[in-house]
Amino acid sequence: MDTGTGPRTGGVAPTAAPGGTERGRGVLEGAFALLEALRRSGDEAGVTELALACGVPKGSVHRLLDQLVGVGAVERRGNRYRVGPQLYRLGQAWEPHPGLRSAARLPLQHLRAVTGASVVLAVLREDMALTVSSVPGDLEPLLPVRDGIAFRLDTAAGKALKGPLRGGAVLDREDVMDGVCCAALPVRAPDGRTVAALAGMVPAGRGLDALARAVAGAGAAVTRALARGGQRRPVPPSALVVL
Known part of the structure; x- marks a missing residue:
């Protein structure tokens, strides 16, 4: 320039x-x-x-x-x-925590497949929850989910980010938006630190207990993937494709 x-x-x-x-x-x-x-x-x-x-x-x-x-x-x-x-x-090169987005990719897709939920992975940035990975679900187009969207900390995902939580998932029964319910839980690094929050959002009327269990399972899968990622050897430059 x-x-x-x-x-x-x-x-x-x-x-x-x-x-x-x-x-x-x-x-x-x-x-x-x-x-x-x-x-x-x-x-x-x-x-x-x-x-x-x-x-x-x-x-x-x-x-x-x-x-x-x-x-x-x-x-x-x-x-x-x-x-x-x-x-x-x-922007795609930014990682809020080493390996977080790649570790979350398959668990988020699986969570969407088994629940139909719109799924977001959010991190804490400047007193906001920032979406770093997302999978659209049954709430489209009522509530579009996209990477890069920031939202308040009084949402279920925001409360999960602020942790530590006691007594399970944060549940939102149309508290923030009419017609939308949510279950959110912290995502932890292998050392126990909260590095993100995982939230599944579904239309009102669906049971949240099963969704909360699925979200917890997906969060645990992300933690396991983070642990495996820390043990992997880096990809050699010769294997990379330059766009």
């Missing part, structure tokens, strides 16, 4: 030290502000919308978007922009 042509107004770039560290930091902050605005838009956004969302002049937004398109962080469709594939690939 060429920091010499970055925005200088609208609160994005400081005016101190032309060409120096402060200017480069301002360009980087401006780029991330645009990416966050694109994420919040839900799909695509135009320059005017992004300028208003970030409080930045349209000319500055144009320049930053051109640079982000150039590195694949943003895609352009006509006069609209959206988050690009390179940003997606970088």
Whole structure:
């Protein structure tokens, strides 16, 4: 990214030290502000919308978007922009706990298959529960589940994250959303630390006791997979496919 042509107004770039560290930091902050605005838009956004969302002049937004398109962080469709594939690939590399997402993949799929529940695996980030893995279930499209969605800690999954729990799963009988019931439990690392929460959500009227047992079994499977993963040898670079 060429920091010499970055925005200088609208609160994005400081005016101190032309060409120096402060200017480069301002360009980087401006780029991330645009990416966050694109994420919040839900799909695509135009320059005017992004300028208003970030409080930045349209000319500055144009320049930053051109640079982000150039590195694949943003895609352009006509006069609209959206988050690009390179940003997606970088995001997939993030692990909230070593091996957590790969350890959870099969247990989450199995939990969905045996219960029909919409399943989420969430971690604690900045006083929110952040979904890092999800499998849509019978609640679609009433309650879509997607990776990257953040929700409050007063939900069943949020309460499970805050643990330690006594007396079994956290049950939600339409407490947060009409028509939706949930069972959630902490997911623990082999050393006993809570690293995530696993939640299954079903339409109201279904029994939660059986769902809670299935969620507990899936959480135990994740813990076992984490333990096995710590003993595995790393994949050699020659076996990796570079996209």
